[in-house]
Amino acid sequence: MPLPDLEAWATFAAVVEHRSFSAAAEALGVGKSTISKTVARLEARLDQALFHRTSRRLALTEAGKPLAEHARRILAEARAAEEAARxxxxxxxxxxxxxxxxxxxxxxxxxxxxxxxxxxxxxxxxxxxxxxxxxxxxxxxxxxxxxxxxxxxxxxxxxxQTHLIAAPAYLAAAGAPAHPAELASHALLGYANVPGPWRFRGPDGEEASVRPAGPLVTNSGEAMIPALLAGLGIARLPGFIVGPHLASGALVEVLPAWRNAAVxxxxxxxxxxxxxxxxxxxxxxxxxxxxxxxxxx
Structure with missing residues (x-):
């Protein structure tokens, strides 16, 4: 079986990385025609078109999309091997x-x-x-x-460790839950980076969970703080985000007897x-x- 055309795979990966034949040629220090010929050589070898090419746009074909990941790995491993040798x-x-x-x-x-x-x-x-x-x-x-x-x-x-927290004003208005099951009736702010249900363990070992639903979902924990301080709901966030607000009393622990699962x-x-x-x-x-x-x- 003939050896794989590693130069062509690396060139393919470079075109994907730089999103154009011209940019890949500049990055590799070769002519654009060399890039085109090398990619065409790989396409002929695979009997698959790897790119849709127009005068304004370059996009991977459906066949090229999964192969691009293989090409990236080939290029990354070759670079890593050379750097390790040096x-x-x-x-x-x-x-x-x-x-x-x-x-x-x-x-x-x-x-x-x-x-x-x-x-x-x-x-x-x-x-x-x-x-x-x-x-x-x-x-x-x-x-x-x-x-x-x-x-x-x-x-x-x-x-x-994460903390279940809310503003005192929210708890005064909505009531402080005594059990995680009661959270279903509260406004819960969602942290998109940690999806899925909130899980708790009680002092007697009882386990409970609730799926957050409320007026705000965000991928930034810091972005939740203004909504929490405004009394818009309850959130579960890591200590490095909420620590200062807990220390100042602007936010307080909810269900302190129930331990939140660590992330x-x-x-x-x-x-x-x-x-x-x-x-x-x-x-x-x-x-x-x-x-x-x-x-x-």
Missing amino acids: GGDAGRIRLAAPLGFGVANVAPLVAAFLREHPQVEIDLVLSDARVDIVAEGFDLALRIADLPDSSLRARRLCGI GLHLLTPPSPLRPARVEALIAFLAARLRDPCEST
């Missing part, structure tokens, strides 16, 4: 993290890591939107969620086990230092 101590790392947690806990660690590794550059992206690590070219990401099955490599660092803090990396030394160093650095914030929240 030592991989210098260069750029792309890191994604949730906005609030990232500002409070990740940004200081990034600064400390850069002081210890001056040859490394870090592109830190803070967003509560769920990024596509492979498609967007991230080397690693931190995610606070119960993770679905995926091809990503995931390492659970710790659990982050996992995970470190995610692309499927390939091949990683440059600088990425391995950052993974070890973050994993060793991101346990204390979890325990304190």
Whole structure:
């Protein structure tokens, strides 16, 4: 069986990444005609069209969409292998993290890591939107969620305790629930990054759950705070977001005798086990230092 055309697969991945033949040619330092011929060679080999091409638009075909993921992995593993062979101590790392947690806990660690590794550059992206690590070219990401099955490599660092909270004014008007079952009659603000029902365990071991439904659903925990302070409902959020408001009394615990399920803090990396030394160093650095914030929240 002939060997795969790795150059063509890598070129295909570059076109997908840069979204045009011209941009891929510029990034790879070759002519546009070379890119076109190489992609055409792969299409002929596969007997499949990979792109719909017009004068204004380039889009993957239905056959090309699943193959693009394979191409990305081939290119990523080849790059990682070459960097590992060169030592991989210098260069750029792309890191994604949730906005609030990232500002409070990740940004200081990034600064400390850069002081210890001056040859490394870090592109830190803070967003509560769920990024596509492979498609967007991230080397690693931190995610606070119960993770679905995926091809990503995931390492659970710790659990982050969540708090059920509301403004005193809301509880005075709507009444404070005495049991999780009573939450169904309340306005519950939803945190889109942690979907599914809220689960509780009572002091006697009783378990209960409720699915939130109310006037607001958002992928940003910080965006819930104004609605909570305005007395619009009850929310379940991690301590690193609500801690100051609990301390000031602006928000109070609801059902304090019932324990909220902890949400996992995970470190995610692309499927390939091949990683440059600088990425391995950052993974070890973050994993060793991101346990204390979890325990304190």
